[in-house]
Amino acid sequence: MNRADPPADGELSFMGHLVELRARLLRAVAAVLLILVALVPFANRLYGWLAKPLLEHLPAGGAMIATDVASPFFAPLKLAFFAAVFVAMPFILYQAWAFVSPGLYKHERRLALPLLVSAVTLFYVGCAFAYYLVLPAVFTFMTSVAPAGVAVMPDISRFLDFALILFLAFGFCFEVPVALVILVAIGAVTPEQLVRSRPYTIVGAFVIAAILTPPDVISQLLLAVPMCLLYEVGIIAARLVAQRTATDEADPAREN
Template identity: 65%
Template structure:
């Protein structure tokens, strides 16, 4: 059966069908991008897991190792990590397909603003995940291994460790999106810059509450999430003020 729109169909039906076909094409390309990266990473799955496990292995007592409780964990844990890594690496390609689908329906000023926000959001997510890996995880594991009771041997299951690390990566990756969220709220006129400034104390308290919920129960890791969130909120306010002034100058 042909994918071409039916010439006898109504104009509205042709438009809807063409949009659906375009959406299918974009989704297929996004999935193929993820699959291509995933297939390329499969031979390196064990090596990827060794890299992810390094922050914990460096803090374990001498002679201690990680364990695999489930029989299939040595296979599925690295494969799961490879898939998550593939999705993360392919995010630019996936976002490009989403952008290519919605861009024709946007006004010129909307396209001019949306693309930088999309790129910035992607970079901030990567920066948040890198911050978690290089700074937060070593600090957290130093604390957790340091408070282990005497006589208790630390043997972390590889699957549970992976789940813990992925949650931390996602938490910090999305937390670093605060400036983008602030800019969007400001440019849409849902919140003014003055209201953002007045809400600063509540945002700081909220950042510490969020940090207390999604980080391990130690003060250091909570501070390492709450303080960047508060600082990024300030960055969002500054960026919003600059963009609003630029918009006013263009419309003047």
């Protein structure tokens, strides 16, 4: 089987690959730094936007505090950095795609590009789901169970770490369909095996949700139920990939 659309200048040398990889990495880092510089003046406003779901659910007179001297400076700056990576992620992944795509078969590129776009989109959707639905539900629960006489005053650094972990948990858990498609594409499992594994997956989703989310039923359900639904979406997508792979194997000319 021959590579489709080989580079015009032939195979790159090992040093050529290293030089290209270095250039791609520098472009990705430069993109993050440029966005970070643009976001730094708005870091405090960005932090206020992130803390809005918490501030709206604090009891009357409640407020956030900074227990470390440097927290008012470093917490917004840390958030600005992660926001820069978040915004630059499509460009970063494009650089990774541009580096590896010349070495892929045509049918591999046909599958990899939609997977890449789907992975980025699902990660963003997971983060948005966590911000608009999960964080308000978690803070409503946490403030409602506080003992009488206890003032709820979260530390800004600890809140930031908590929110980032929650974003990452939901972002990666929403990648279930992409993971299933990859497993089927490499031949590790079949769609029929995924269907038979559905009961174990449901149990596993609730176990993962119990580990990753705070100890309240609402946030656990808000993670476990979407994971189960995304598993079903992944099965449908995996069947389409399996059918496409079978068609390509039956007609090798489609891969050239």
